[in-house]
Amino acid sequence: VKIALIGSGNVARALARLLDHKRGEHPFGIAGIRRRNDSESLEEFLRRTNAEVLVELSTLNPQTGEPAATHVRTALGLGIHVVTANKGPIAFAYHELAAIARERGVRLLHESVVMDGAPVFNFVRNNLRGVRILGFTGVLNSTTNVVIEAMEQGASFEEGIARARELGIAEANADYDIRGWDAAVKTAALANVLMDARITPADVEREGIEGLTLPGQGKTVRLVSRAERGRFRVRREVLLRTDALATVRGTSNLILFHTDLMGTVGTISISPGVEQTAYGVYADLLELIR
Numbered sequence: 299v300k301i302a303l304i305g306s307g308n309v310a311r312a313l314a315r316l317l318d319h320k321r322g323e324h325p326f327g328i329a330g331i332r333r334r335n336d337s338e339s340l341e342e343f344l345r346r347t348n349a350e351v352l353v354e355l356s357t358l359n360p361q362t363g364e365p366a367a368t369h370v371r372t373a374l375g376l377g378i379h380v381v382t383a384n385k386g387p388i389a390f391a392y393h394e395l396a397a398i399a400r401e402r403g404v405r406l407l408h409e410s411v412v413m414d415g416a417p418v419f420n421f422v423r424n425n426l427r428g429v430r431i432l433g434f435t436g437v438l439n440s441t442t443n444v445v446i447e448a449m450e451q452g453a454s455f456e457e458g459i460a461r462a463r464e465l466g467i468a469e470a471n472a473d474y475d476i477r478g479w480d481a482a483v484k485t486a487a488l489a490n491v492l493m494d495a496r497i498t499p500a501d502v503e504r505e506g507i508e509g510l511t512l513p514g515q516g517k518t519v520r521l522v523s524r525a526e527r528g529r530f531r532v533r534r535e536v537l538l539r540t541d542a543l544a545t546v547r548g549t550s551n552l553i554l555f556h557t558d559l560m561g562t563v564g565t566i567s568i569s570p571g572v573e574q575t576a577y578g579v580y581a582d583l584l585e586l587i588r
């Protein structure tokens with residue numbers, strides 16, 4: 299099965315390693331890699347590679363989701379399946395793109411958009427059949443976890459950001475994490491897919507951790523995403539250290555789904571890295587041939 303790849307960064311390299319490591323266990327091969335300044339059009343690239351699936355791993359544009367949303371729209375329109383780890387298309391245009399996929403009889407899969415390869419969308423699809431998602435609560439941004447933990451160990455806010463950069467998890471523009479945009483993009487993606495919300499990140503009420511002061515003993519802070527029907531929020535919350543949300547540290551993430559039939563149930567991922575992002579893409583590829 300021929301894959302056309304967009305992007306050749308960390309996730310793309312980890313995916314290539316994974317496909318190689320698991321060769322013999324899957325039918326996938328990378329037929330072409332599109333780079334930022336290629337002169338041929340995307341349509342030409344997809345036709346030339348004879349791709350059956352587009353894997354979108356380009357840089358996220360947190361303001362518009364472009365050009366990734368256009369990449370996804372173009373491939374789906376040509377009747378090509380899409381797997382994306384790029385949050386943009388799902389946070390900004392999910393409803394429209396899912397409609398094109400349905401019309402063309404192809405799949406749009408996106409497990410790695412939130413919590414890397416840990417089951418979030420797949421969990422709801424495969425293990426919560428017949429359940430309605432009424433809302434969710436999540437700790438989904440790693441940079442803020444690292445900054446808070448560093449401050450609790452006596453570092454300044456800026457030193458905390460520097461530590462997140464050293465770990466390679468802060469975006470080049472750390473403001474994007476600190477002011478809650480990353481969490482808002484993830485919240486919008488989750489709400490669009492799981493709650494048919496039809497929102498963009500701008501519709502998420504947003505408060506970051508800028509200017510943070512630490513709460514008293516026995517308490518801590520996390521940047522928490524909360525969704526209920528018609529209301530989507532990202533804000534810093536003071537939590538008891540014993541709260542399940544407060545136990546999430548570093549790149550670890552947690553999401554709880556609030557449901558009609560299954561009460562509250564969720565997923566936790568401990569210290570995931572880029573290999574787990576690549577796994578989410580691989581899991582989506584396997585879903586395509588299931």
Ligand SMILES: NC(=O)c1ccc[n+]([C@@H]2O[C@H](COP(=O)([O-])OP(=O)(O)OC[C@H]3O[C@@H](n4cnc5c(N)ncnc54)[C@H](OP(=O)(O)O)[C@@H]3O)[C@@H](O)[C@H]2O)c1
Nearest residue numbers: 305306307308309332333334355356357358383384572575
């Ligand atoms: N890293 C993670 O753990 C993780 C987790 C979940 C989701 N994601 C998402 O996965 C995607 C890839 O992440 P990454 O860590 O691999 O990023 P990265 O290392 O920065 O790689 C991004 C790649 O996309 C290329 N690119 C940018 N714009 C392009 C365009 N218009 N056309 C073709 N290629 C383009 C870049 O090329 P240049 O080198 O020329 O800029 C680079 O090769 C992002 O959307 C990210 O948000 C990442």
